[in-house]
Amino acid sequence: MAPPPFDLCVVIDDDDDILIATALLLRGLFAEVVTARTPDEVLPVIRARRPDVVLLDANFARGATDAAEGLALLDTLLRIDAEMVVVMITAHAGVNVAVEAMKRGATDFVSKPWSNERLLATVRTAATLRRSRRAVATERARTAVVAQPVAGSTPLIGDAPGMARVHALIGRAGPTDATVLVLGENGTGKELVARALHEQSLRAARPMVTVDLGAITAELIDSELFGHVKGAFTDARADRIGRIQAADGGTLFLDEIGNLPLHLQPKLLTAIEQRQVTPVGANRPVPVDIRIIAATNMTPLMLRDERHFRQDLLFRLNTVEIELPPLRDRRGDIPALIAHYLALYARRYNRAPPEISLAAMTALVAHDWPGNVRALRHAIERAVILAGDAPLGPDDFPLGSTGGTSPTVREAVMPPVDDLNLDRVERRLVEEALRTHGYNISSAAGALGLSRAALYRRMEKYGL
Numbered sequence: 001m002a003p004p005p006f007d008l009c010v011v012i013d014d015d016d017d018i019l020i021a022t023a024l025l026l027r028g029l030f031a032e033v034v035t036a037r038t039p040d041e042v043l044p045v046i047r048a049r050r051p052d053v054v055l056l057d058a059n060f061a062r063g064a065t066d067a068a069e070g071l072a073l074l075d076t077l078l079r080i081d082a083e084m085v086v087v088m089i090t091a092h093a094g095v096n097v098a099v100e101a102m103k104r105g106a107t108d109f110v111s112k113p114w115s116n117e118r119l120l121a122t123v124r125t126a127a128t129l130r131r132s133r134r135a136v137a138t139e140r141a142r143t144a145v146v147a148q149p150v151a152g153s154t155p156l157i158g159d160a161p162g163m164a165r166v167h168a169l170i171g172r173a174g175p176t177d178a179t180v181l182v183l184g185e186n187g188t189g190k191e192l193v194a195r196a197l198h199e200q201s202l203r204a205a206r207p208m209v210t211v212d213l214g215a216i217t218a219e220l221i222d223s224e225l226f227g228h229v230k231g232a233f234t235d236a237r238a239d240r241i242g243r244i245q246a247a248d249g250g251t252l253f254l255d256e257i258g259n260l261p262l263h264l265q266p267k268l269l270t271a272i273e274q275r276q277v278t279p280v281g282a283n284r285p286v287p288v289d290i291r292i293i294a295a296t297n298m299t300p301l302m303l304r305d306e307r308h309f310r311q312d313l314l315f316r317l318n319t320v321e322i323e324l325p326p327l328r329d330r331r332g333d334i335p336a337l338i339a340h341y342l343a344l345y346a347r348r349y350n351r352a353p354p355e356i357s358l359a360a361m362t363a364l365v366a367h368d369w370p371g372n373v374r375a376l377r378h379a380i381e382r383a384v385i386l387a388g389d390a391p392l393g394p395d396d397f398p399l400g401s402t403g404g405t406s407p408t409v410r411e412a413v414m415p416p417v418d419d420l421n422l423d424r425v426e427r428r429l430v431e432e433a434l435r436t437h438g439y440n441i442s443s444a445a446g447a448l449g450l451s452r453a454a455l456y457r458r459m460e461k462y463g464l
Contacts, residue, residue, distance in 0.1 A: 004031045006052045006127040010042055011035045012073070013057040013089060018112075022055065025116055029124060039073050050081055052127040056106075057089045058097050067097040071104060078105045085130040087122060135241065156192045157340055158333035162325030166193065173320040174200030179272070181257075181317045182295040184324030187374030187439050190295035191255060193322055197293055198251040206250030211243045214256035214441065215456040222264055223280050226271070232281025244277050244288055251291045257317065258298040258309065259452070265310045272316050292317070327369040327376065334365045337373060341380035349384060355391035363394040370438025378439070378464075398435055427462045430455070434464065 009030040011022050019035040026033050030052065036042035038060060046054065054077060058070035070088060077084050088101040088109040098109040107126050110119055156167070173180055174197045182190045191210070198208045216224050223233075227242030244252055254260075260268065271277045272292060276285040294317045296303070303309050327334065338356065346353040369375050383396045429448065437443035445455040458464075 004029055006030045006131070007032065008049055008051040009033045009053045009055065009123065009127070010046060010051045011055040012039060012042060013037070013055070014060045015057075018057075018089075022119075025119065026123060029120065029127070039076075043076075046077065046084075047080055050084070052085065052130045053123055054084065054086045055089060055110075055123070056086055058091070058101070065091070067100070070097075071101060074101060074104055074106055083130075083133045085126045085133075087126050135239065155340075156189060156196055157336050158330055160325070160330035160332045162330050163333060166322055166324060169320065169322045170196050170200065173197060173322075175202065177201070177203075177291045179291070179317055179319045180293045180322060181314075181320070182293065182322050182324065183300065184295075184297065185326050185372055186297050186441060187372030188324040188326060189373055190297075190324060191253070193324065194251075194253045194255075194293045194295060198253075198291075201251065201291060203250050203291055207247060208251040208253060209243050209247035210253045210255060212255045212456070213259040214452050217451075217453050218261050221261065222267070225264075226267065226277045227279035229279055229281040232279070239279075242277060242279065244271060244290065245279075245286060247290045248288045249290075251293060254292065254294040256296060257294040258296040258303070262310070265313045269310065269313045269316060272313075327372045331365050334376070335361065337376055338364060338380060341377050342384065345381045345384040351384065351387070354384060354387040357391045357393050360392050360394050360397065363399055364397060367399050371434070371440065372438075375435075375439045378435070426458065427464075430458050430462060430464060434459075 004027075006029055009026055009032075011019055011026075011033065013019055013022075013035075014037050016037070019037070023033045023035050034042060034045055034051075045051075056070055056073060056077070058067035059065060060069045067090070074086055074088070077086055082105075085107045086101075086105070088098060088106045090097045090101075090109050090111050098106075098111070101109060107129060108122050110122050156163075156170075159167075170193060180194075180197055182193045184190050194210075195208065198204060211225065213221060223240075223242065225242050225244055227240050227245055229239050230237065271288070274285070275289065276287045278285045298308065303314055304311065338361070342353050342356065364376070364379075371378075379397045379399075382398070383392050386396065430444075433444040433447050437447060441452055441455060445452050448455065450458070
């Protein structure tokens with residue numbers, strides 16, 4: 001015999017006959033049905049176990065008909081758990097009570113006397129809704145990155161003219177719900193701009209869900225963004241909400257939006273325009289309330305090429321456009337960035353912050369940094385790890401040519417004869433490819449013979 005599909009139902013009614021009949025009727029639907037004649041008997045159970053459904057009578061005192069007690073308890077239950085599913089039990093023709101209960105947050109109502117079929121259908125639907133709400137909460141917890149500064153994370157540092165404009169645009173666009181498109185080369189800090197926008201918005205207390213479209217294979221993007229229903233495809237063993245729905249109430253950050261396949265761009269456009277998504281395999285759309293921030297390293301010229309990007313989608317995304325300058329165009333910010341990363345990695349590796357020589361500082365400021373701030377950060381981390389007692393000099397930083405990989409470089413990343421560990425060899429090759437190509441993911445992946453997604457997985461594996 002299959003177990004009941006749901007766990008717990010609580011029934012509160014002052015009529016013992018109704019309690020007994022309801023418990024018997026619902027025992028095939030719930031593993032446990034707890035009944036009580038007064039709220040005080042069962043509130044501790046509700047607080048501790050958060051039932052799937054609460055069936056709540058509108059009146060408890062003898063002769064009461066105004067539903068004041070039931071409505072007051074409804075308010076209490078929703079204060080305990082705003083997502084609680086409550087079905088009100090009303091007297092025959094108690095339409096006004098039912099309407100008021102629904103306004104206050106009740107999920108549904110049943111009127112006495114009821115038919116067993118009607119009660120079962122109502123309670124089953126309510127329990128399914130509760131399960132769906134819990135699934136959404138679980139998925140949000142799995143995917144959401146709440147936009148709070150992570151310990152040791154990088155603030156948006158810089159006051160050069162190009163960065164001053166960026167800060168000004170963030171200050172003006174942040175408090176609005178405007179869709180923002182962030183442009184910039186790899187490593188310039190596009191995600192930091194997205195976080196700053198979210199933190200200054202009215203949605204700051206809600207999640208910011210990040211989707212890196214460059215790290216998801218094209219075959220999975222549809223399911224990841226929009227979700228799917230059970231049976232939609234071979235591996236769809238259960239319903240799963242997508243990242244868009246997980247961001248409901250908050251901010252959705254679509255990183256590397258230029259990687260979104262052309263055939264999925266109309267679907268995203270529809271979701272943005274109608275503020276609803278249709279999971280793969282589903283027939284009905286689901287409403288969502290989201291603010292969208294997108295980012296790409298594509299040039300404005302490429303974005304305006306229909307072969308790469310739909311123009312109607314571009315117009316929806318770039319209500320506000322923020323372009324981050326490359327590091328070579330704001331060299332005046334480099335000393336502040338160096339100071340920040342020296343202190344950050346000294347704390348991380350439990351070392352005293354190393355001194356940096358004037359020659360090293362001059363070399364770092366003069367370098368073009370093809371990988372931008374990300375490349376500078378990696379260079380500083382490496383120098384801190386390998387630092388001795390002497391101040392850091394130019395030779396402590398990998399500032400050589402960023403062109404093709406020379407034989408000398410290839411020899412440098414080959415393992416010593418006594419170290420043939422495959423993971424260590426692979427890590428060295430990935431590091432060298434990233435450094436050689438200025439942390440341009442596409443170029444480094446091509447040099448390694450990998451897809452962008454495969455390179456991202458290896459970077460995650462080795463903490464790069």
